[in-house]
Amino acid sequence: MSRGVRRLLAAAAVLAVTMTAGCSATGTDDDSGPSPSPSRSQTGAAREYLTQHVDWSTCFDKFQCATVKVPLDWDDPDGSEIGIAVIRTQQADNTRGTILVDPGGPGGSGFNIVKDSLGYVTTDRLQSHYAIAGFDPRGVGRSSAVDCFTDAGRDRMRSNDADPDTDAGFKNLRSMYHRFANACQKHTGALLEHVDTESAARDMDVIRAALGERKLNYLGFSYGTKLGATYARLYPGKVGRFVLDGALDPSLTSVQIALGQAKGFERELRVYIRRCGQQPDCPLDGGVDHGARQVRALLDSATRTPLTATDGRKVGGSLLASGIIAALYNTANWQYLTQGLAGAMNGDPSVLLALADQSADRDQSGNYTSNGNEAFIAINCLDYSPPAKKAAMRAVAARIEKASPTFGPELAYTGLTCANWPVPSTAHAPKPPGTDKPGTDKPGTDKPGTAPILVVGTTGDPATPYAWAKSLTRKLPGARLLTWKGEGHTAYGRAGPCINKKVDAYFVTGTMPPRGTTCR
Structure with a gap:
């Protein structure tokens, strides 16, 4: 069962946490990909x-x-x-x-x-x-710059745990991204097309x-x-x-990117679990397969019943997964991943939430210090041509979730971000x-x-x-x-x-x- 869609995983490399680069809206195998168009005359x-x-x-x-x-x-x-x-x-x-x-x-x-x-x-x-x-x-x-949601709106978007495998969840997320697209068009204007x-x-x-x-x-x-x-x-x-x-x-097509990253993060999680198991403070036990199941159980549990961080914020599976993925970018952060998993498994998601916030450029006061996530979506929706129909998205999502039982639910259905984008894709062969x-x-x-x-x-x-x-x-x-x-x-x-x-x-x-x- 999918835990939902947590697309806002990426923006840029930063000191401690390197954020996703190359995540894109999910498309089909024959989508036209991100290649530039033929040359234009230079007046x-x-x-x-x-x-x-x-x-x-x-x-x-x-x-x-x-x-x-x-x-x-x-x-x-x-x-x-x-x-x-x-x-x-x-x-x-x-x-x-x-x-x-x-x-x-x-x-x-x-x-x-x-x-x-x-x-x-x-x-x-x-x-x-x-x-x-x-x-x-x-x-x-x-x-x-691209400008879309308020800080509060970005918080709601990042923490949405609706399940797109259900009709209600799919409708919820599509509606949210429709509102996001409209806000981008309203606040960004003509720049959004370029x-x-x-x-x-x-x-x-x-x-x-x-x-x-x-x-x-x-x-x-x-x-x-x-x-x-x-x-x-x-x-x-x-x-x-x-x-x-x-x-x-x-x-690469957008589907190839999504599948490659799903496999990559699943593999990296297993490398982390193997190394974590060699440390006395590792909260995961029973080998790599069992440790991966423990991580999935944590994410599923938090989706059903969100945890409460020390700042009072509710943290569901979406934000927990974002924190885990952010930590997997750099082995220097694996010590914090261990602390974060241990805390979350004991009811305190604060460390994983901090990792997720850092990757999204959200400070402790609740302010977003960059527009990286909004620009990420706007650029990818021009560079790629993801499918807009539910059946096509679900077919791709099934492949991604099979490739990554842990993170597939977080990387699937990313085509929803561009399904109602107000300007056409510029993708070419x-x-x-x-x-x-x-x-x-x-x-x-x-x-x-x-x-x-x-x-x-x-x-x-x-x-x-x-x-x-x-x-x-x-x-x-x-x-x-x-x-x-x-x-x-x-x-x-x-x-x-x-x-x-x-x-x-x-x-x-x-x-x-x-x-x-x-x-x-």
Whole structure:
């Protein structure tokens, strides 16, 4: 029996909890996937954005900030414009240029990751050779942003435990997401139609010019790898040194993503349970299978009878599952997962609730400090084409729940988020980098070929399974795969010196690791 749908699991990488990146609305096997559309002609008005004057000013004591202007609609660059917030470290005379960072999502703030967590996403060596820049993609944070529900409305949405396997539950959730879609349209306006990944990738080329770079150097995590691969398709001659860590293959359908993540998180839970069982404070007993059944029993029990946290909030299966999934992104959080499970099994869900809140950017006062979850939905509803009919969603949900008895109920029925979306999907058939139609001043035709790209894959990555890193590497001309044999989401910055040194060497000297390189 499904416990319901808890779709809001994702936004971006943060310090302790790395949030889901690549979760998407669930579709069918033959849905058109998230690939960008064919190239659009670049008029004189569009080229003017590349030569705009950008006013960089000192911000947050040691950074420089600017707002870069881009067209609201890249099909109509003479029309309205929006602002993209960019931050960068001070560029020393000896630096080799700038690396643009995207932490994932969609909906993650590259601005905040540079401002608050620079030492987590980049090494001292990299910072000594490059300035580091981050940005909030269109629809996100400090840029022209998506706006939907109030904080109270987001709380209600995250804690909805209606069961879509029942007609009443399905109707409840569809109605809730219809209200959400209407609120997004009301408060966001015309921007809602233009927050797709291809538009964000076009914005990146304007950012490249604003940074004074002839070619773009880029470090993308999770969904940021899809954004980077899209840029490489559109502007192959402007690809500098690209590292894509935690790969999301743009050719995947939404069903393939949902199934891959369902299997990934189920597998990761079992790895956690096995390690937990070796510790004296582990609340799970009787081996991995029994431990997984205990987790499922906890979630089912809380769905029927919500627990009460120390702050008085009622916590059902939805929020508990979100907290567990959030902790599985990073092995550094597994100690908190153990504490959280122990507490919840004894009636106190506070630790798991804190993990769920952190992943959703909700502070202890009940305020949401970002619009990451709202942007996540808005971007995915443009990038993918999920089914809108109940029968199709239930057929997909059955496959997902079979793949993951524990988390399938949390990852199934995500198509409900886009079923009543007020603007049409922009999904198109997949295309490899550099294959846009030829034409003067059109993206994808400035120069033939794409510079070598380094893809980093983690064998135990639950959110972007290792198979996706292998498939993306095959699709990118001249790309090479660097493997970390480890657990959790992404590798650079947390996997240790082997990965860090090889990524840094590529950025600093252009030296690719030998084919088949694996770090342990």
